[in-house]
Amino acid sequence: MRYFLLLFLFASTYIAQIIDTNKIDSFINKTRERLNLQTGFSISVVVKDSIIYKKGYGYIDIDNKTNTTSETPFYIASATKSFVAALNKILMNEKVIDIDEPISTYLPDFKFQTKPLDTETISIRDLLTHKHGIVSLPAVLRTAFTGDYTKEKLFELYQNAEFTGVNFKYSNDGYVFNSLILEKVTGKTWQNLLEEKIFIPLEMNNTSSKVSDYTSLVLPKAYSTINGEIRELPFLKEDKTMHAAGGIISTAEDLSNWLIFNLGNEEFNSKKILPKSDLDEIHSAQVNCEKTFWKYNRYSYGLGWYLSDYNGETLIHHFGGYTGAKSHISFMPEYKIGIVALTNDEGDGYYLTEIAADYVYNLFTGKDADQIAEEELKIILNNQEEANSVEKEEKSKIKSDWNSELLVGEYYSEDFGQVVINENLHLKFGNLNGDLIPSDNKKFICDLKAFRLKVEFTEEDGKVIELILHGPTSLVFQKVK
Template sequence: MRLLILLPLMLFIIACKRGDDTPLKNKEKFEKEHSDFATKFQNKVRDIYTEKEMHGDFIFAVVDENGLAYSFALNREILKGEESSLDNDTPIYIASSTKSFTGTLLKILEENNVLDLNNSLQEYLPKLNYGDSIETQNIAIKNLLNHTHGTFSTSMTWKTAFLGYSEGNEELINDMNTDFLFDPSGRYRYSNVGPIVAGMVAEKVTGKTWKALMKEHIFTPLQMKNTSANVSDYAIEDIRPSFTVTKERGIIEKGLYKSDITMHASGGIISTINDLAKWLAANINQDNELLDNGSWEELHTSTTTQDKKYYTYHRNGYSLGWDIAEYQNEKILTRFGGLAGISFHISFMPDKKVGVIAFSNDNRAYLLPHMMANYGYNLINKQSADSILNIEKTAFDKSFKREDNIKYPDDSHVLTVNTLNDAILGTYHNAKNWPTINIFKEGDHYIFKWGVLKGKIFRNDKGGYSSNLGVLSRDFKISNDTLMTGSLIYKR
C-alpha cells in the first residue's frame, strides 16, 4: 500500500526532472531567484521591437536543469494587446540547430553497437567514392559530424537545402561522386554535407530513414510530441514563416520555404519552445534517458579546433554537433540556425546549468535572438546587462540597417503576360541532373519554378530576368532554347 502511494509521486518527480511537464514550481523558483528578470527583459525587447518597427515574431525561453523556467513571446498582435497564436506550442523551424540532434542520434547508435563513429565512410557507404579520387577509408564518421571530412558538393547541398530531388540517396551519392571539392587538410570546414552523409550512414546500417530514427531515439524518449522532421505533419499556416521586410515597403515576401524533401539531417526539424526545453534540459542534465554520461561528454567536448568569431562569441572548438565558445568568460555551447528571415538560437552554459532558446523571423533582425540571449544570460549571471547590451547593440543596429536598405524588385518590374514574352514558356532540363526549371503563366505574370521553389519573374537591369524564390534570388537569361543561370546551362 505504501509503495502504491509513493509510486505516483516518484513518477511525477522523474517527469519533472526530464522536462516532460513544466512544473509551476520551477517558474516560481526562477522568478524568486531573479525577481527583476521578467520586467527588464520584456521591456527591453518591446523597446527594440518598437524602435525598429519590426514585423513577425520573437519568442524566448530560459531553461535550467528542471526544464522550462521562463518564456516570453512578442509580435505586433501581442504588442497591441490582441489575440495571437504565438506561444510555447507554436511550431518553429530550427534550421542548422538540427546538427546537434543528428550528432546525438549517431552517438546513440554507437552506444547501441549499431555503428562505430571511428569506422570509415568506405565501410558504411562504399558507393560514395568521389569517383575514386578520395580515399574514403581515411574519413571516419566522426569527421562527418565535426566538419573535418574535407568534402563538399554544391549540387547535393542545393538540392537538400533548397530545390529538392526525386531519386533519394542514390541521386545525392551520384551528385557527390561527380560534383565535389576536397580539402585533404583535415581542418574544420563547416557545411551541411557531413551531417547529411552521416544521416545516410544511419539509414544504411539500420534500414530506417533519418527522420524515423530521430523520432524513435530522441523525440519519443523525450516526449517531444510536437516535434517532427516533416513539414507535412503540421498545418502549414501554423508554422511561423520567414518575413522579408524593408521599412520603406513593409513585408516583401512571407512564407515557409521548406517541404518534406528539403528537411534533412543538417537542417530539418520543426519544434516548439515546450519541446525544445525538454531537449535543452536533457543536454544540461546529460539525461541518461538518451545516453550515458561518457557519451554526453563527447557530445559536449571539442573534437576539433576552430578559431572563429560570430557576433559576440569566440568559437574555439566543435564537438559532434555543438560549437564550443566563450561568452563573458563562461564556456557556452551554441547551435544556431537560419533560413531566409528565420533566425534561431539555442545554447547553454554547462557550468551554470542554464540555457536559452530564442527565435525571430524578420530578416532584418537576424542578430536579435543572439543579442537577447546574451542579455538574458547577463541578467541571470548578475552582469552589467544594460551596459553590455548597449555595446552589443551597435552591431545589431548596423546589420539591421544593412538589411533594411536592400532593394527588392517591385511589381512595376514584373514581367507581364503578352505574346512576345510567351517565348520563354517551357520546361528546361540540365544535363548534370540539376532540378528541372519550369516557366509558366499565372494570372497576368510569369512564374519561375526551380525544383520545389518558385517565384514571380522580373526584368532585371542586366538585360535578363530575375526571380525571388523566397530563400534565394536567381538571375537568368534565355536565348532561343537555352536558359543560363549562374554557371548552369539548361535546354528546353
C-alpha cells in the same frame, strides 16, 4: 515581481543568483518596440533541470492576429545538426555503428570518383565535424531547396562530389551523407530514428521532422520586417526538403527538454538516453574553427555544436536560419543555463534571438546586461537604412532586350534538376520560384525568397539554348523544351 533563487556549483563555490523575469519580459517588449516588430518570437530559459522563464511575443500570422506562445512550432533549420550528431552517439552506445569507423565499413560498394576522397579514410566522425572534404552543391540544393531527388540520385551525386580539403568547412553535406549511412545500416530513416531515440524519450511531443505533421494554421507564416515594413514570404519547407542537416520543427518548450538533457542530465523522467561521458564528448572540441558569428568567437566545433567565447564565458550553441525562420539554441555549461529563442522574421527580427539570449546570459552572470544590450542593438539600428535600400530593389524599370517568348520553356541539368519559365517570366526551380526582373538589357535578377540569383541566357542562331543561374557558383541548365 517574481524572483527565482538559483543555487548552482561553480568554481567550488555555491552562488545564490537572483533573476528578475519581469526584467527579461520588459527588455524583450521594449526591444521589439524599438525594432518595430509584430512578428513572432518565442523564448525559454532553462537552469539545470527546470524552465524558469517561457513566453511568446507577437504574431505567427499578422493578418489574423494569431499569437505566438512557447508552444508554437518553428522550423529550426541547421540546429537540427546537434540532434543528428547525438543520434549517432546513441546508436554507437547501442553498438549499431561506430562513428570512428570509415564509411566504407557501412557502404562497401560506394566509391568516390574524385581523389583524394576515399571511403577508407573518411569516418562518420569526420562527417559530423565538417572535416570530410566532401562537397556536392547539387545534393545540397536538391535536399534543402528544390526537393527534386531520390535516395539513389543522392548516392550518384555524392559519388561525383568535389574535394575541398580536410580542414573544417561547414556545410550540409556531411549530415546528409550520414543520413544515407544510417538508413542503410538500420533500415530506418533519420526522421524515424530521431523520433524513436530522442523526441519520444525527451517527451518532445510537438516536435517532428515532417511538415505534414502540422496544419498551416499552426505553423508560423514567414516574414521579413525592414524599418517596420512587413513583407510576407512563402513558407518554403515541405517534407521533401526536410533533411538531416536542417529538418526539425519544434517549440521553445520542447527544445527546453533538449537543453535539460544537454546540460548533463543523463536521465529525463527516469529514461536514460546517453551517459554523461558521451555528452561530454559531444560538447568537447573536435576540430578547430576560427569563426565569428554575431558576438560569439567560435574556436571549435564539437559533435553538432559550436564552442565559443562570449564576453569571457564558454557558450555552446547551434543556430539555424532559412527563409522567414531563425533559431537560437545555446547553453553555458559552467552555469547550467540554456536558452531557446525562435522567430519567423528574417529581417530586423533576425538577431533578436541573439540580443535576447545575450541579455539573459549577461544578467545571469552579473554583467552590465543593459549597457551590452544597447551596444548590440545599435548594430541592428545602424544597419536598418542599408537593409531597407536592398529591399527596395524590387521591380526594376530597366527594359529587357530579350523577346520574352524565347525565354519561356523547360531547362534541365543532370546535377541540379529542372527549371521552368512561364509566359509571365516566372521561374520555378523545384520548390523555389520567383519573377525574372531585368537588371540590365540582357540579364535578370530572380528573387527566390531563400536567396537572390543573377540570371543569364545563352543564345545561338536566334534561339535560347542555355540558362545560367549565378550564385556562389554558376548553375547551368540546357533548354529542352
